[in-house]
Amino acid sequence: MVRDREDVVGIDASILMHPDVWVASGHVDSFTDPLAECKECHRRHRSDLLETDACPDCGGELSDPRHFNLMFRTHIGPVEGDDNIVYLRPETAQAMFVDFDNVVNSSRVRIPFGIAQQGKSFRNEITPGNFTFRTREFEQMEMEYFCEPGTDEEWHRYWIDFSSDWFTGLGLRRSKLRVREHQADELPHYSKGSADIEFLFPWGWGELETISNRTDYDLKAHIEKSGKDLSYYDQPNNKRYVPYVVEPAMGADRSALAFLVDAYDEEEVNDDKRVVLRFHPSIAPYQVAILPLSRNPKLTPKAREVHDLVRSRFSTQYDETQSIGRRYRRQDEIGTPLCVTVDFETVESDDAVTIRHRDTMDQVRVPISGLRQALQDQLDG
Ligand code: ATP
Numbered sequence: 001m002v003r004d005r006e007d008v009v010g011i012d013a014s015i016l017m018h019p020d021v022w023v024a025s026g027h028v029d030s031f032t033d034p035l036a037e038c039k040e041c042h043r044r045h046r047s048d049l050l051e052t053d054a055c056p057d058c059g060g061e062l063s064d065p066r067h068f069n070l071m072f073r074t075h076i077g078p079v080e081g082d083d084n085i086v087y088l089r090p091e092t093a094q095a096m097f098v099d100f101d102n103v104v105n106s107s108r109v110r111i112p113f114g115i116a117q118q119g120k121s122f123r124n125e126i127t128p129g130n131f132t133f134r135t136r137e138f139e140q141m142e143m144e145y146f147c148e149p150g151t152d153e154e155w156h157r158y159w160i161d162f163s164s165d166w167f168t169g170l171g172l173r174r175s176k177l178r179v180r181e182h183q184a185d186e187l188p189h190y191s192k193g194s195a196d197i198e199f200l201f202p203w204g205w206g207e208l209e210t211i212s213n214r215t216d217y218d219l220k221a222h223i224e225k226s227g228k229d230l231s232y233y234d235q236p237n238n239k240r241y242v243p244y245v246v247e248p249a250m251g252a253d254r255s256a257l258a259f260l261v262d263a264y265d266e267e268e269v270n271d272d273k274r275v276v277l278r279f280h281p282s283i284a285p286y287q288v289a290i291l292p293l294s295r296n297p298k299l300t301p302k303a304r305e306v307h308d309l310v311r312s313r314f315s316t317q318y319d320e321t322q323s324i325g326r327r328y329r330r331q332d333e334i335g336t337p338l339c340v341t342v343d344f345e346t347v348e349s350d351d352a353v354t355i356r357h358r359d360t361m362d363q364v365r366v367p368i369s370g371l372r373q374a375l376q377d378q379l380d381g
Helices: 019-024 094-098 100-106 152-169 217-226 252-263 300-310 324-333 344-350 368-380
Strands: 008-010 032-037 044-046 066-069 073-075 085-087 113-122 137-147 177-181 193-201 204-215 232-234 239-241 244-251 264-269 272-277 288-292 316-318 338-342 352-357 363-367
Touching: 019 085, 019 094, 019 217, 094 100, 094 113, 094 137, 094 217, 137 152, 137 252, 152 177, 152 193, 152 204, 152 244, 193 252, 204 217, 204 252, 217 244, 244 252, 252 264, 272 324, 288 300, 288 324, 300 316, 300 338, 300 368, 324 338, 338 368, 344 352, 352 368, 363 368
Parallel strands: 008 113, 288 316, 288 338
Antiparallel strands: 032 044, 032 066, 073 085, 113 137, 137 244, 177 193, 193 204, 204 244, 232 239, 264 272, 338 352, 352 363
């Protein structure tokens, strides 16, 4: 969203912001989950996520739900009091609203444009779980796209399609993705329309991203609270308005989990089970592994030389322990798309190496002089 586009700028705002930011946004009053306590085992559960009225741990009767604020609180300064409460941000989004004017005045953006950031958010989740699907500390990637009122629905559709294509462009199967429009009774207070992009996890459909039409709700709320004018002057058309906002809000950890689950594969190869993570090359932790055929004083220096040649350009790993077959499998298991093998022919005759492909296990021989280009072509291919 940021590097490949001219209409979006990135920021890196602080995690602890002025507490009034969260009053204006509505989080202090209404960022809550309904919490029910079991009358028998005293465990607490989020009642809106339960499928029955009984406690999922012991079957006991549950109390009436109480609303519980999800923001973590702490204090500025050494003395704890009601006048120095601050919150760990529960989303990255509000910074883009309070920095709106700053960005308009310091970058050359003109509406329509977006402000994006990626970073940690914190929520005091009652029931974290499903591995990294729901945690109390997680990484979000959010963007606020400011547009002229009246163009918001078109931009909402645009960002839903853009986000779905982003996931499939990085390898998620379309059959495991769906877009679910929110019903009127699920819409958050700030939203005129929201759609979730969901992935079919082993335990069922789960949200990866929500794309919301937040209207002018947030900017107006901050204008009211701060008394600062956050309207925008549209010079070519000589008019002033408070922009509407479309927000794609994505969880980086959840997305990474979906990529992992979807890439995982097991297959039979020569009466043996091969585990392979079929990651798209752009998200594989390592793109290239450099492997001497064996740990041998004739091969190691050359293999190290080859590693030095490619490590500044790709994310790489060097490994010379155990048999070459075991090392190929290890790279398959962590999803490395390409392995480069240095063998005796490399040092004795042809100054060439073998590139082995993770998915097909096919091997091609290429001269070391053309290796960097050959690797790039294979990764792009
Ligand atoms: P949920 O309904 O699952 O609690 P949410 O609708 O409250 O999520 P949003 O406020 O829309 O989530 O946040 C945007 C994205 O941030 C979500 O789509 C999700 O990917 C991610 N996210 C939210 N809460 C968590 C969490 N506790 N752990 C990991 N990721 C999260």
